[in-house]
Amino acid sequence: MTEHKKLKIAIIGAGVGIGHARGIAELPHLYDIAVICDINTERAASVAKEFPGARVEADMQAVLDDPDIDIVSMCLPPHMHYQAIIDGLAAGKHVMGEKPLVTSLADVDRVEDALAKASTRLFPVFQYRFGPGYRKLMHLIESxxxxxxxxxTLETHWRREAAYYATPWRGTWAGECGGVIVSHAIHIHDLMAHALGGVKRVAAFLQTRCNPIETEDCAAVSLETGSGALVTSSMTLGAAEDMSRMRFCFENATIQSDLEPYTISQGNWTFVAKTPELQREIDAACAAVDDGYSRYAGLYEAVHRALHGEDVPLLGDIAAARHAMELITAIYDSQRNERIVSLPLDGAHSLYRGWVPETASPARAASH
Ligand SMILES: NC(=O)c1ccc[n+]([C@@H]2O[C@H](COP(=O)([O-])OP(=O)(O)OC[C@H]3O[C@@H](n4cnc5c(N)ncnc54)[C@H](O)[C@@H]3O)[C@@H](O)[C@H]2O)c1
Structure with a gap:
């Protein structure tokens, strides 16, 4: 690969795939959006028309067989992720893997084995890491x-009702492979774990209280982190409006994120120091941070740099994805067995092969 090669990218799955494509379209100097692929070709066509030069495909394998494609973004329902990642790597493509990357620690380990043999790379989608507020937080921690x-404290207080659950895989064990802790809070948990040295111990309560679904839609989780900080995470899909918030109390300052659920890393963060002197130092340090690209554009810009040999600390890797899977596994273990669970988890853990109950009905995993 030459140093500044533009990458040809294919989006597989035209739901959240449009968000990926819009972020990538902010980087016309780095990527060409070559394909929008979906078995629902009408849906793919309605996305592709926003991106001149993108063709529509129905067959994912045809995209993987196309030697012109450098990178594929797997934006498929959760139960399809593992095989899609394995197929993408086997085809010699770089792969973007939507959340949850896979749905068991065993699958994460198999993906790691595949990566060790692959000539290409896998990038878990942690686009929430890219936003000026979070960049400032990380800079202040590092300084x-x-x-x-x-x-x-972490709050994921969102509103999800019948229209959302009309997509058949959502709310099911077999299709979504979990509820609010797997689908909605995974990003805020990643941000917290990334900032605070990972999660060490977990105690969790989960319930299904808001919707007639199989998976949990309310949760209260207590966490001890690698930094020593104690964290509480409150989640519901039954709020009156969508709101996310992170609030950190450090020795020298209290920091609060933006409240917008999809742009929590951006916008209106407050950094309140304990003394005027510290405030001046923190303000000066924040002012020196380059805002950079946000969300998907930030993620894909970072991926392009990583593929050209740069170390990009904000970019999540397979270890970050494994940690996210471990946290989910630990939360279900804590809930089901009424115990505090310590991380890391290995192959001996009782939920290593997956947290999805064996009684999950495969029929309900149908996508569209
Ligand atoms: N990172 C984020 O913030 C974020 C936000 C929303 C969704 N997601 C994740 O993205 C994934 C997709 O979610 P969604 O809301 O877009 O779901 P969706 O059901 O709306 O879209 C998935 C698309 O995949 C298509 N598809 C299914 N099988 C296919 C195949 N074999 N080949 C090609 N296309 C196929 C479906 O027709 C559908 O259009 C999920 O894992 C979800 O958790 C992530």
Missing amino acids: GLLGKAYTA
Whole structure:
């Protein structure tokens, strides 16, 4: 690959795939959107018309067989992720893997084995890491200005009702492979774990209270992190409006994120220091941080740099995805067995082969 090669990218799955494509379209110097692929070709066509030069495909294998495609973004329902990633790597493509990357620790380990043999790379989709507010938080942590991390609270208070669950795979064990902890809070948990040194111990309560679905839609989780900070995470899909929030209390400052659920890393963060002197230092440090690209554009810009040999610390890797899978596994273990669960988890864990109950009905995994 030459140093500044533009990459030809195919989007597989035209739901959230349009969000990927719009982010990529902010980077015309780095990518050409070559294909929008969906078995629902009408849906693919309605997305493709926004991106001149993109062709529509119905057959994912035809895209994987196309030697012109450098990178594929797998935007498929969760139960399809594992095989799609394996097929993408086997075809010699770089692969973007939507969340949840896969749905068991065993599958994550198999993906790691496949990656070890592959000549291409896998990038888990953690686009929430890219936003000016979160970039400032990470810069302040790395600079040591914040001191010890004491506590944090996370809120994922969203509203999901019948229209959302009309997509057949949602709300099912076999299709979505989990509820609010797998689908909706995975990003805020990744941001917290990335900022606070990973999760060490977990205690969780989960319930299905808001919707007639199989999976949990309310959760209260307590966490101890690698930094020592204690975290509480409150989740519901029954809120009156969509709101996400992260609030961190450090030794030297209290920091609160934006409240917008999809742009929590951007916009209106507050950084309140304990003294005027510290405030001046923190403000100056924040002012020095380049806002960069946000969300999907930030992710894909980082991926392009990584593929050209740069180390991009904000970019999530397979280890970050494994940690996210471990946290989900630990939360279900804590809930089901009424115990505090310590991470990391290995092949001996009782839910290593998956947290989806064996009674899950495969028929309900149908996508469209
Ligand atoms: N990163 C984020 O913030 C974010 C946001 C929303 C969804 N997601 C994730 O993205 C994934 C997709 O979610 P969605 O809401 O777009 O779902 P969706 O059901 O709306 O879209 C998935 C699409 O995949 C297509 N598809 C199914 N099988 C296919 C195949 N064999 N070949 C080609 N296309 C096929 C379906 O026809 C459908 O259009 C899920 O894993 C979800 O968790 C991530």
